[in-house]
Amino acid sequence: MKKDTTSPAAFPQAEIGREMKGADAVVECLIREGVDVIFAYPGGASQELHQALARTDKIRTILPRHEQGGSFAAEGYARVTGKVGVCMATSGPGATNLVSAIADAFMDSIPLVAITGQVFSKYIGKMAFQETDFYGMTLPIVKHSYLVMDVKELPKIFKEAFHLARSGRPGPVVIDIPKDVQQAKFQPVFPATVEFRSSYANATQHASDDQLKQVLALIAEAKRPVLYAGGGIISAEAHAELKAFAEKANVPVATTLMGVGAFPEKHPLSMQWFGMHGSAYGNWAVDQCDLLLCFGARFDDRITGDTSKFAATAKIVHIDIDASEHNKNKRVQLAIVSDIKHALVRLNALAVAHKFTPPETKEWHTQIATWKKETPFRYDESKHIVPQEAVKVLYELTKGDAIICTGVGQHQMWAAQFYRFDEPRRYISSLGLGAMGFGYPAALGAKVARPDKQVIDIDGDGSFVMNIQELATAHIEKIAAKAMILNNQHLGMVVQWEDRFYGSVRGNTILGDENNVGGPENLAGLYPDFVKIADGFGVKGRRVHKKSELRAAIQEMLDHDGPFVLDVIVPYTEHVLPMIPAGKTVKDMILK
Amino acid sequence: MRHTISVLVENKFGVLARVSGMFSGRGFNIDSLNVAPTHDASLSRITAVLKGDEASLDLCVKQLRKLVNVVEVVDFKEGQAVARELVLVKVKADTKTRSEIVQIADIFRAKIVNLAADNLIIELTGTDDKIAALLGLLEPFGILELARTGRLALKR
Numbered sequence: 190m191k192k193d194t195t196s197p198a199a200f201p202q203a204e205i206g207r208e209m210k211g212a213d214a215v216v217e218c219l220i221r222e223g224v225d226v227i228f229a230y231p232g233g234a235s236q237e238l239h240q241a242l243a244r245t246d247k248i249r250t251i252l253p254r255h256e257q258g259g260s261f262a263a264e265g266y267a268r269v270t271g272k273v274g275v276c277m278a279t280s281g282p283g284a285t286n287l288v289s290a291i292a293d294a295f296m297d298s299i300p301l302v303a304i305t306g307q308v309f310s311k312y313i314g315k316m317a318f319q320e321t322d323f324y325g326m327t328l329p330i331v332k333h334s335y336l337v338m339d340v341k342e343l344p345k346i347f348k349e350a351f352h353l354a355r356s357g358r359p360g361p362v363v364i365d366i367p368k369d370v371q372q373a374k375f376q377p378v379f380p381a382t383v384e385f386r387s388s389y390a391n392a393t394q395h396a397s398d399d400q401l402k403q404v405l406a407l408i409a410e411a412k413r414p415v416l417y418a419g420g421g422i423i424s425a426e427a428h429a430e431l432k433a434f435a436e437k438a439n440v441p442v443a444t445t446l447m448g449v450g451a452f453p454e455k456h457p458l459s460m461q462w463f464g465m466h467g468s469a470y471g472n473w474a475v476d477q478c479d480l481l482l483c484f485g486a487r488f489d490d491r492i493t494g495d496t497s498k499f500a501a502t503a504k505i506v507h508i509d510i511d512a513s514e515h516n517k518n519k520r521v522q523l524a525i526v527s528d529i530k531h532a533l534v535r536l537n538a539l540a541v542a543h544k545f546t547p548p549e550t551k552e553w554h555t556q557i558a559t560w561k562k563e564t565p566f567r568y569d570e571s572k573h574i575v576p577q578e579a580v581k582v583l584y585e586l587t588k589g590d591a592i593i594c595t596g597v598g599q600h601q602m603w604a605a606q607f608y609r610f611d612e613p614r615r616y617i618s619s620l621g622l623g624a625m626g627f628g629y630p631a632a633l634g635a636k637v638a639r640p641d642k643q644v645i646d647i648d649g650d651g652s653f654v655m656n657i658q659e660l661a662t663a664h665i666e667k668i669a670a671k672a673m674i675l676n677n678q679h680l681g682m683v684v685q686w687e688d689r690f691y692g693s694v695r696g697n698t699i700l701g702d703e704n705n706v707g708g709p710e711n712l713a714g715l716y717p718d719f720v721k722i723a724d725g726f727g728v729k730g731r732r733v734h735k736k737s738e739l740r741a742a743i744q745e746m747l748d749h750d751g752p753f754v755l756d757v758i759v760p761y762t763e764h765v766l767p768m769i770p771a772g773k774t775v776k777d778m779i780l781k
Numbered sequence: 782m783r784h785t786i787s788v789l790v791e792n793k794f795g796v797l798a799r800v801s802g803m804f805s806g807r808g809f810n811i812d813s814l815n816v817a818p819t820h821d822a823s824l825s826r827i828t829a830v831l832k833g834d835e836a837s838l839d840l841c842v843k844q845l846r847k848l849v850n851v852v853e854v855v856d857f858k859e860g861q862a863v864a865r866e867l868v869l870v871k872v873k874a875d876t877k878t879r880s881e882i883v884q885i886a887d888i889f890r891a892k893i894v895n896l897a898a899d900n901l902i903i904e905l906t907g908t909d910d911k912i913a914a915l916l917g918l919l920e921p922f923g924i925l926e927l928a929r930t931g932r933l934a935l936k937r
Contacts, residue, residue, distance in 0.1 A: 324795060325795075328799060328802050329802055332849075333849045334795075336794060336795070353849065386791055387849055387851055387852055389846045389847065390849050513840060515843075516836060
């Protein structure tokens with residue numbers, strides 16, 4: 190990890206700075222918050238900020254080739270480190286290009302600060318050149334936001350923004366700064382602490398021991414308990430505590446996709462992840478359990494299907510830091526508002542103090558073991574490379590130690606099914622929003638944060654094209670993020686739904702020439718030529734379509750010391766299974 | 782069910798947009814919404830009357846609490862608060878009907894705040910029931926225009 194030379198702890202007291210421009214104060218604030226990299230695309234209304242960034246050597250400014258790429262990269266950085274990711278754009282179109290990443294960070298609770306330049310304050314509301322009401326536009330998708338009208342407020346606003354982005358349930362914060370505020374000279378006062386009038390924003394949410402004793406009592410009575418762990422475990426850095434607790438209570442664990450890596454998938458208690466395309470055994474276990482312990486998750490529709498039938502016979506305990514998630518999608522018997530790390534630390538301590546003995550659940554564990562053995566994630570071998578196989582080989586060759594980013598679609602599910610994750614912050618994916626084009630820029634951000642790790646974007650040929658311009662960022666900034674494209678010439682997930690529910694009628698889901706569809710058996714029809722595109726960007730690439738060459742091709746990608754595009758040609762006929770159709774139940778699960 | 786929610790907010794740029802956006806974005810149905818500063822000029826009180834069941838009201842209150850500029854949220858249960866509304870109503874009134882309308886207003890302890898040749902404006906403060914009763918009686922004379930504050934409430 191990059192050495193953190195600029196931690197906030199280095200500046201413990203409120204401090205009066207020298208006289209400076211607003212833009213320089215912004216940079217000073219970023220340094221004080223420990224920011225070491227910012228993904229920023231300049232324009233008229235943010236130029237002052239770029240000038241100020243040019244005056245410091247404490248922050249690396251990375252120029253993406255599209256603001257959306259920059260903002261997804263900032264998210265990739267945040268998801269991999271747990272630190273606040275920072276992106277910046279100019280007013281108007283620069284700002285609007287940040288919207289997808291802000292919405293994404295809101296859905297997946299990712300700490301993100303998005304800074305935008307705004308037109309001169311005297312022009313606000315006048316439809317000035319490149320003006321948009323970005324504050325108004327982003328209201329429904331931010332944790333909080335600021336339009337800075339007084340330069341003197343900049344230091345306080347930045348302090349608050351970073352605090353809000355990373356505290357409680359993390360999320361995106363927007364700071365919109367008019368150009369005249371960036372230019373104004375003033376003497377900044379940098380506060381050491383933040384305080385809000387809202388008691389909710391000030392408070393830390395901690396479960397009481399009495400509440401947690403009730404949880405232990407419920408476990409002691411259970412015959413078929415299941416732990417349902419979400420992204421909250423990862424945000425709270427509570428994976429070690431979760432493992433200790435699951436072992437103490439001897440409860441099998443199924444994570445959400447946001448929670449992948451929160452519990453080691455190799456662990457005997459792991460049921461990997463469940464939901465629409467999750468493990469059959471995870472879904473069956475949740476369906477048939479008598480006690481469901483939901484820790485740091487939110488009963489998303491991709492997890493529950495029909496909520497009225499979800500875990501219908503179970504008592505449900507829901508521990509979450511956000512009270513508004515309780516009883517939102519699913520009524521629960523015991524709702525506890527708490528930072529999940531605190532709750533788990535106390536649960537472990539209480540279990541020891543009260544000599545908690547796990548309930549007799551041997552039959553349940555045997556049942557789950559049988560399910561696991563009989564119905565693992567699987568695929569049929571083919572004479573061609575199937576996408577699942579490419580993921581599996583990548584897993585083997587990286588020994589499970591890579592950071593995997595994804596786009597959105599079939600490949601995203603296969604990446605989670607066939608790469609096994611034993612640590613948090615290794616499966617980086619746009620899950621709530623499902624934003625295609627996320628994978629490669631997120632991989633750039635991840636690689637910048639973790640240059641010591643292999644970072645591979647497992648992508649689809651549809652998603653990859655959506656931010657393909659970021660190959661330039663990779664080349665120019667020397668960021669060795671790799672892309673492995675599972676190229677099936679189609680929008681695979683939509684095709685799968687067409688095949689299952691729409692009589693295989695293709696509604697704009699073919700990405701090449703529909704009269705000459707490319708594939709492993711029609712190499713001439715493949716479109717576009719990703720190796721040539723990569724070459725144009727100065728990035729090394731290779732196409733592989735022969736099964737016999739797959740392993741060597743992946744090894745070549747891994748061995749290359751710069752960015753790399755591996756174009757893996759796969760048939761479009763594979764479906765992601767299991768599948769619980771939207772709004773349906775576990776009983777409707779499609780297994781083949 | 783109708784509920785009265787009182788929300789104390791920081792008097793900052795965009796707060797009303799945040800609160801009303803939360804209501805609309807999450808599908809809550811607002812009957813009335815009143816906003817004005819309190820004795821502390823840095824704070825405003827929003828009083829909202831909502832339709833919905835207990836579960837959706839509970840969610841609404843929790844969502845409001847999450848907004849950074851929201852200082853306090855109180856959901857008034859029946860009888861916990863004093864609630865009033867003010868209405869201004871312009872009624873058609875000529876020399877023949879005027880005295881009868883004034884008589885009705887008197888019974889309701891409403892005030893005549895403007896008098897014109899062919900209409901008058903009545904001001905009434907009261908509960909929803911009282912206002913509804915007055916308006917019902919004025920209806921036959923012809924209500925020309927009407928403005929009301931929506932419910933205001935303070936805890937007893």
